[in-house]
Amino acid sequence: MPAAAHANAYDDTLKDYRTTGAVDGCKYTAEQLAQAKAQTPKNIKDVAPGYPAQLAVAAAKRAKGCTKAEEKATSTATAATPPATTTTAPAASQPPAAAPAPTTTQAAAPAPAPASAPAGATTAAAADDGAPAGLVVAGALVVLILVLWAVAHWWAWEPHWLVRWRHATAEAGWRASAAWAEFTDWLRLGR
Numbered sequence: 001m002p003a004a005a006h007a008n009a010y011d012d013t014l015k016d017y018r019t020t021g022a023v024d025g026c027k028y029t030a031e032q033l034a035q036a037k038a039q040t041p042k043n044i045k046d047v048a049p050g051y052p053a054q055l056a057v058a059a060a061k062r063a064k065g066c067t068k069a070e071e072k073a074t075s076t077a078t079a080a081t082p083p084a085t086t087t088t089a090p091a092a093s094q095p096p097a098a099a100p101a102p103t104t105t106q107a108a109a110p111a112p113a114p115a116s117a118p119a120g121a122t123t124a125a126a127a128d129d130g131a132p133a134g135l136v137v138a139g140a141l142v143v144l145i146l147v148l149w150a151v152a153h154w155w156a157w158e159p160h161w162l163v164r165w166r167h168a169t170a171e172a173g174w175r176a177s178a179a180w181a182e183f184t185d186w187l188r189l190g191r
Contacts, residue, residue, distance in 0.1 A: 010039035013055060014048065023054045025061030033059045 009032040013023050
């Protein structure tokens with residue numbers, strides 16, 4: 001009989017996690033959460049990666065204590081979940097990759113999730129607005145360098161080290177081509 005209770009606590013919390021993306025600490029007793037943690041297999045990260053973290057959050061919530069209003073809200077939510085579980089039953093039979101993404105918010109507060117989505121969208125939009133400004137600055141820097149180079153070229157300004165470097169590389173190229181020509185002549189004439 002105790003083994004069935006352990007399996008039920010694990011199965012119930014995992015089902016709650018897969019349905020809502022969180023484990024409600026007020027919905028389960030501290031003993032049920034401890035049993036669920038003890039029954040959690042080692043390969044749970046392959047099946048439900050965020051489940052252990054959500055189980056720890058639920059245990060911390062339960063340890064802090066739940067108000068009567070929270071317990072009543074979870075009990076009414078559990079009474080209303082059977083129709084929702086019949087509609088989500090095919091999703092539970094899908095492979096583990098199709099499980100909903102875990103969230104760090106509690107299941108009792110679904111209303112703030114839609115409000116946080118536009119805030120994240122505005123943050124992403126602000127980051128996108130910063131990218132073109134960086135590109136404009138980089139483009140202006142390239143144009144400035146090209147203009148400075150054109151002015152220096154127009155006035156025939158060259159530093160002495162650049163003239164020496166150009167002459168040295170030209171001579172090195174001439175010597176390398178002469179050595180290559182001598183080698184190909186040697187191959188052609190067979191000497």
